Amino acid sequence: MSSKQPDKSNSDDDSLKASPTGGGWLKAVDLNCDLGEGAGNDELIMPYISSANIACGYHAGDETTIWKTIELALQHKVAIGAHVSFFDKDNFGRTEMNLPADEIYDLIIQQLIIMNEIVSSFDLKMNHVKPHGALYNMSARDPMLAKTIAKAVKDFDKTLILFGLSGSYSIHEAKAAGLKTASEVFADRTYQDNGSLTLRSQPNALIEDEEKAMQQVLQMIQTGTVTSLSGKTISIIAETICIHGDGKQAPAFAKKIYEKLKQNNIGIKAI
Numbered sequence: 001m002s003s004k005q006p007d008k009s010n011s012d013d014d015s016l017k018a019s020p021t022g023g024g025w026l027k028a029v030d031l032n033c034d035l036g037e038g039a040g041n042d043e044l045i046m047p048y049i050s051s052a053n054i055a056c057g058y059h060a061g062d063e064t065t066i067w068k069t070i071e072l073a074l075q076h077k078v079a080i081g082a083h084v085s086f087f088d089k090d091n092f093g094r095t096e097m098n099l100p101a102d103e104i105y106d107l108i109i110q111q112l113i114i115m116n117e118i119v120s121s122f123d124l125k126m127n128h129v130k131p132h133g134a135l136y137n138m139s140a141r142d143p144m145l146a147k148t149i150a151k152a153v154k155d156f157d158k159t160l161i162l163f164g165l166s167g168s169y170s171i172h173e174a175k176a177a178g179l180k181t182a183s184e185v186f187a188d189r190t191y192q193d194n195g196s197l198t199l200r201s202q203p204n205a206l207i208e209d210e211e212k213a214m215q216q217v218l219q220m221i222q223t224g225t226v227t228s229l230s231g232k233t234i235s236i237i238a239e240t241i242c243i244h245g246d247g248k249q250a251p252a253f254a255k256k257i258y259e260k261l262k263q264n265n266i267g268i269k270a271i
Contacts, residue, residue, distance in 0.1 A: 029240065029266060029268065030182065030241070030269060030270055032130070032242055033052060033245045034083055035055070036068075037083075037245065039245050039246040044251035044254075045250060045251050048243075050269055051270045052069060053128075053132075054069045054080065054081065054115065056085070056111035059083075059085035059092055059132055074124075078270070080119060081129055081163070082115040082128075084131055087107060088134075097134065104148045108149055109156055112153070131163075136170075137197070139164070140164065146168070146172070149173075150162060158178065161180045163182045163184050164184060165197065166239075167183070167237070168195075171183055185238045187214075187216065187217045188244060189207065190205060191228045213253070214256065220238040221238050240271060
């Protein structure tokens with residue numbers, strides 16, 4: 001790999017404009033990816049993103065992978081975040097669990113402690129927190145769970161940014177708690193009419209055609225909307241775009257999205 005890093009800056013620093021759709025179209029956007037999960041693509045993907053959500057060991061990874069991923073993030077000037085989840089390595093954190101609020105609170109705090117200890121050893125600071133898998137999806141639709149996660153993040157460090165699904169309870173409750181938020185959209189996932197993601201267990205949950213994914217990304221950024229599976233146009237806020245790090249084509253996909261944004265004069269910048 002070339003030692004030259006892609007330019008993630010944007011010459012036009014006026015990063016946000018109001019959108020007539022009420023969503024928000026951006027001249028600069030954050031590209032985030034879930035990393036440190038053992039997929040083997042981290043080194044190839046890191047040059048094309050601006051934020052890394054690093055697995056804290058509960059659904060994937062361990063202290064060694066956290067160290068290695070942080071080192072890669074440093075090399076490519078990528079913002080570092082904690083990718084918190086249920087304690088569920090067997091199912092990669094994708095199985096829903098109905099746990100008491102105090103247990104949810106504790107598992108968030110414990111993972112932030114793990115991540116923070118390693119980040120601090122680099123004399124760095126975490127930038128953000130993003131729930132993973134089932135925890136992410138449940139908090140998007142459950143206000144009490146979203147409130148518990150937001151409280152844990154704020155109690156740990158009120159300056160952390162919480163990443164959550166655009167228009168969801170995750171964002172609403174985090175803002176109500178006084179946290180800074182990043183409304184997230186997905187390049188390779190389809191949407192339902194209510195703005196939720198199509199469940200992975202349902203048909204057409206993933207967008208496997210790269211051109212369709214590129215078109216969806218540009219639509220979300222430029223118009224503040226996304227088209228649902230039924231054809232309905234829904235308003236969203238696209239402050240950060242998730243690129244999945246697993247799969248053989250993930251590095252090539254990340255590079256294509258990076259290049260497509262640059263071709264359309266859209267900067268790539270961490271929140």
